[in-house]
Each structure stands twice: as C-alpha cells, then as structure tokens.
Amino acid sequence: MADFDYIIVGGGSAGCVLANRLSTDPKNRVLLLEAGGKDDYVWIKVPVGYLYCIGNPRTDWCMSTEAEAGLNGRALKYPRGRVLGGCSSINGMIYMRGQAADYDGWRQSGNPGWGWDDVLPYFTRAEDHYDGASPVHGSGGEIRVEKQRLRWTILEAFRDACGQAGIPAIDDFNIGDNEGASFFQVTQRKGWRWSASDAFLKPVRSRANLKVVTGALVDKVIVEQGRAVGVAYSLGGTPQVALSGGEVLLAAGAIGSPAILERSGIGDAAHLSALGITPVLDAPQVGANLQDHLQLRCAWRVSGVSTLNQRAANIFGKALIGLEYVLKRSGPMAMAPSQLGVFTKSDARYATANLEYHVQPLSLEAFGGSLDPFPAFTASVCNLRPESRGTSRISTADPSIAPGIRPNYLSTDEDRRVAAQAIRQARGIVAQPALARFHPEEVRPGACFKTEDDLRRAAGDIGTTIFHPVGTAAMGTVVDERLRVNGIGTLRVVDASVMPTITSGNTNAPTMMIAEKGAEMVLADARG
Structure with missing residues (x-):
C-alpha cells in the first residue's frame, strides 16, 4: 500500500x-x-x-x-x-520574472507551453501586487510584491545618470521587456x-x-x-x-x-x-x-552624499537604523541587498537587454564582510545570458556530502568580452553629470585596469555568483x-x-x- x-x-x-x-x-x-x-x-x-x-x-x-x-x-x-x-x-x-523573449526561446527550442503568453497567467495567479490587478499583475494571490521602503539620494542620482547615458527610467521590470532603470x-x-x-x-x-x-x-x-x-x-x-x-x-x-x-x-x-x-x-x-549569473562588483568612493557605509559606521548610527525599522518597518533594515536595478545592452548586437545592474548605497570587499570605512556605492553588473556551461x-x-559544483564561469571568449564591456559601460554611467557632484572615484576594480586584457583579468578577480x-x-x-x-x-x-x-x-x-x-x-x- x-x-x-x-x-x-x-x-x-x-x-x-x-x-x-x-x-x-x-x-x-x-x-x-x-x-x-x-x-x-x-x-x-x-x-x-x-x-x-x-x-x-x-x-x-x-x-x-x-x-x-x-x-x-x-x-x-x-x-x-x-x-x-x-x-x-x-x-x-527581488521579484523579477525575466523577459518575454526568455520564455519564447524556451518554446521555440522545442518546449511547447512555455512561451511568455503561456507562463504569464501562472505568474499573475499567485501574485498579490501592491498596485492591484492589471493585464500583467495579479491581486489577492499568495506572493506579496511591494515597493521597497527606503530612499537614497545616491541611487536616484545613479538612475538620472542612466538616463543621461541613454538608459530610460521605467516603472516596472515585470511586463515582458525589462530594459531601463527602476527600483526593484x-x-x-x-x-x-x-x-x-x-x-x-x-x-x-x-x-x-x-x-x-x-x-x-x-x-x-x-x-x-x-x-x-x-x-x-x-x-x-x-x-x-x-x-x-x-x-x-x-x-x-x-x-x-x-x-x-x-x-x-x-x-x-x-x-x-x-x-x-x-x-x-x-x-x-x-x-x-x-x-549562473556572475556579477562584477564595481564600486566608487563618493563625497557629499549619505551611504550606508557612514550610517552604519558606529553604534549611534546603527541604533537609529534599528529604531527606524522598529517604528516604521523602513530604512536599511528593510533593504533588499540591492535596491536600484538597471537592464541594458552591452552593445547593439543584442536585441534585448543582456546586462543587469544591482546598484547599492554601500561597498565592501566581499559579501558578508565589513563595509568600507568611506562613503561609497556599488554597481554590480552581470551578464544575463552567459554562454558558459x-x-x-x-x-x-x-x-x-555536497556535489562538486563547477560553474565554469567566463570560459568562453564572448563571456569574457561581455564582462570587459560591462565594466566599461558602468564607468560610462558613473561619468555622467548626474553623479559628478559626488566626485566618484573608482575603487573596484580600479582605474588602473584599462586595456581589454586588463578588464578581462579584473572580471576574474572581482566576479562572484549572484546565486542563480x-x-x-x-x-x-x-x-x-x-x-x-x-x-x-x-x-x-x-x-x-x-x-x-x-x-x-x-x-x-x-x-x-x-x-x-x-x-x-x-x-x-x-x-x-
């Protein structure tokens, strides 16, 4: 039985x-x-x-x-x-569906029933979106999806810099085409x-x-x-x-x-x-x-603007952060690891966005480590469609006993090329006028990495998994x-x-x- x-x-x-x-x-x-x-x-x-x-x-x-x-x-x-x-x-x-083209690609590769139009009803069925029901969002489902409960001037300036670099501000990453800059x-x-x-x-x-x-x-x-x-x-x-x-x-x-x-x-x-x-x-x-998505954690030191590095630098600052969360359920304790997102193309050869930025009002040497002792922000960028297997x-x-995990990151020339271009593109965004008043100074990987070979080597040095x-x-x-x-x-x-x-x-x-x-x-x- x-x-x-x-x-x-x-x-x-x-x-x-x-x-x-x-x-x-x-x-x-x-x-x-x-x-x-x-x-x-x-x-x-x-x-x-x-x-x-x-x-x-x-x-x-x-x-x-x-x-x-x-x-x-x-x-x-x-x-x-x-x-x-x-x-x-x-x-x-982070609630992120991906792009319609992802699922259409699944269907076209021999998996009927998995195109964007096929899967969208399953996303909306389980969703309880903060903005209510619409053709692309659900209401009353099990998964609650909300806006983040925080505000950082440095992130808004980065979003403005994206606009100046030709990446428009958008309201929603989850409608099928996520190209643009918005808050997760x-x-x-x-x-x-x-x-x-x-x-x-x-x-x-x-x-x-x-x-x-x-x-x-x-x-x-x-x-x-x-x-x-x-x-x-x-x-x-x-x-x-x-x-x-x-x-x-x-x-x-x-x-x-x-x-x-x-x-x-x-x-x-x-x-x-x-x-x-x-x-x-x-x-x-x-x-x-x-x-898997490999992220390149690029970081810049800034001045004249608040970042988490200063706010959490002492007991008094940490106490204020804790108090804000207790009283309002907002602020740094309510933060997702990344707050601002940017989706864009590494170059014009791509039909849809193939890069994702996770922008954070903080910086650190490695995940789980101590925050840097100076104000800074991080713009992690990952290749959304790696060729490496x-x-x-x-x-x-x-x-x-855990399996042997071998992601084989950056094992193709195209992945290495996209990584180098991603770092260049991040630098181009940071160089826009919207961020100039904060005098950004690159600390990772560092301005000394200039040539194609330099940037490919830097990607290997700073690349880390984004757990996907x-x-x-x-x-x-x-x-x-x-x-x-x-x-x-x-x-x-x-x-x-x-x-x-x-x-x-x-x-x-x-x-x-x-x-x-x-x-x-x-x-x-x-x-x-």
Whole structure:
C-alpha cells in the first residue's frame, strides 16, 4: 500500500507551491520532505537578515564551488537555503520574472507551453501586487510584491545618470521587456520578508492530507520496473522509506535535484558506476548545463552624499537604523541587498537587454564582510545570458556530502568580452553629470585596469555568483515539456533545474511559476 499520492522532495520555493496546490483536493495525500529545518529564525523575517542567514549553517548548506579557472583560480561560496522556504528564506527578495523573449526561446527550442503568453497567467495567479490587478499583475494571490521602503539620494542620482547615458527610467521590470532603470520590487509584506513558506505553506499546514517533515535527508528515489514508487531518506540518522501511489516530484533545486537523480542511478552511467552506484538510466545530461549569473562588483568612493557605509559606521548610527525599522518597518533594515536595478545592452548586437545592474548605497570587499570605512556605492553588473556551461555532479554516494559544483564561469571568449564591456559601460554611467557632484572615484576594480586584457583579468578577480544556478535537469534533455523525467515513469523535476536557458534576471519568481505550472500539469495528468 502506498503511503501517499504525491511525495515532494524539497521544501523550498518550488516545493512550497507544490505542497499547497497538490493538497488543495483533500483526496490527495501529500508528503513534503525538507532536509533543512523550520523557518523560525528571526533573521529570516527581517529583510536585512540575509546577512545573518547566508553562510550560517542553521539556514544555509554552506556549499562552495570548485576552484574556477575563469576566476583566476578562486572558489566561491555557494549559498543554498537549508530551511522551509529554501532560498526564498535567505535570498535578496527581488521579484523579477525575466523577459518575454526568455520564455519564447524556451518554446521555440522545442518546449511547447512555455512561451511568455503561456507562463504569464501562472505568474499573475499567485501574485498579490501592491498596485492591484492589471493585464500583467495579479491581486489577492499568495506572493506579496511591494515597493521597497527606503530612499537614497545616491541611487536616484545613479538612475538620472542612466538616463543621461541613454538608459530610460521605467516603472516596472515585470511586463515582458525589462530594459531601463527602476527600483526593484520585492517579496515583502509590510517591511517583513515574505518567503514561499510564508506565502504557500504556512496557510495550509493544518490540512489533514498534508504531512511536512523537516530534517529529512533524501538519499534516492526508489525505482521499480521503470517507475518511481517512493523515496529512501533518513530522519535523525534513522533510515526511512515513503511510498507513492502517484508521483515523486523532485524540487530540491538546481544542485539538490540532480544529486538525488544521480544517487538514484539516473545520470551518466560511467560516472555512477565509478562511484559504486548501479545505473538505472544512462542520462549524461543530469547535472550538466549548469548556468549562473556572475556579477562584477564595481564600486566608487563618493563625497557629499549619505551611504550606508557612514550610517552604519558606529553604534549611534546603527541604533537609529534599528529604531527606524522598529517604528516604521523602513530604512536599511528593510533593504533588499540591492535596491536600484538597471537592464541594458552591452552593445547593439543584442536585441534585448543582456546586462543587469544591482546598484547599492554601500561597498565592501566581499559579501558578508565589513563595509568600507568611506562613503561609497556599488554597481554590480552581470551578464544575463552567459554562454558558459558548467556541471554539478556528486563525487560520492553519501547524501551528506555536497556535489562538486563547477560553474565554469567566463570560459568562453564572448563571456569574457561581455564582462570587459560591462565594466566599461558602468564607468560610462558613473561619468555622467548626474553623479559628478559626488566626485566618484573608482575603487573596484580600479582605474588602473584599462586595456581589454586588463578588464578581462579584473572580471576574474572581482566576479562572484549572484546565486542563480539553473539548468541541471533541463527541459528537452533530462525532462520533457511536462517536466517528466525522460525514461522513468511517475517522476518529475519541478524547480530551477528544468530551465533550458537561464532567465534574464533574478530566478526566484520564475522558479515559483514553474512550480505553479508544474502542479497544474500533475493534477491534469492524474485526471487523465
């Protein structure tokens, strides 16, 4: 006898959506397994708390990449959420769908049903937009989307400088074409983080047909006669088995889901055999096609304008920041990591914006480090459509050991060319009259980097992940357009792994959309 109709592996952004939608019908018995813990840590709720969640083993798996040749031999920390809500509980809260052309490209590459017109209803269905319902936004849905509750003169000046550089100010990044400069909209409610767990899971936890288990480390999917019939996992070190009479849905993310597939014998057969895992299905694309956005953190020292570097430089300033948040739920403690966004083209060869800037009224040597002891701002810029492709593959059958993550950043000449041009373009914006009164002085990478070779080397020195891994169980190779694993029955992957190409922006909203659409597919297929 099967214990459940649906077993969902992973309680992150996608898993919370799936748990909500699949358990709506009380006849469906749903199990949600999350390897991390409960999302009851106070710093999850306070927006600035990402600083205390990323790199914290209570909330982050604290993974790292392998040493990257494109980053001049550096390895990067690679945060992944370790609580209910997954990365939506520790991320930058930016609500960004990407561009219509992203999804039209998915459809045109052989994935019917995934064009912009196809997916837009799934974005709006779950949305509760601050400006109400419209043809491109929803109202009354689970995910609250709000304006940020802050104001910085330096950011407004940067936006004006963009206008002077030919990048217009726009109101909304989420209408299909995001080219322009605007302030990011965020997944917050009244100054608090609003994660996928807050939105989708907590309101339905009391459903009798939904069981949520935290601390459940999934080893593998149990496959019998070519079908997924359950999962093997451990709970407090004790082996457990859960059986499914319907489907097993992997929603463990672009790093977790391919690792589970591999431990289940679904992956590159030669690689699995070398690890002592009996191959069930030779699927060499599992764990391949890894894509991520690499950001180049360019920074300028300024004068005559307030930045967070000064405001948080002493106890008195920090006290005022805390008081503002307590009284108004606004100010720096309500900040997403990035406030102003800019989408533009690196050059005229691109039909749509291929660069994204995250502009911040602060600067620091590296994420999680101390703020610089002088007023400054950062204009991080990333290539939205990297050609580089990497891998995430297990190196052992032990589920407690993180996979080997090799993004292969800056491994193509085009990616290196775009990186150099991005730094030049950032300098061009900063050189506009709107910022001149603040006397910007480049501190990263530094004005000494001038030639093409200099800038390519600088990109390798300052480049760091913006935490958007996708593509490791892609539609068209590992799964079909209904997210079913090719060659294995009753098994799907429903998370960022299935993106054939990365979206042009932050990836959390697209991941929730994928789960919304995926849940509908599961229910439709069950009805026949």
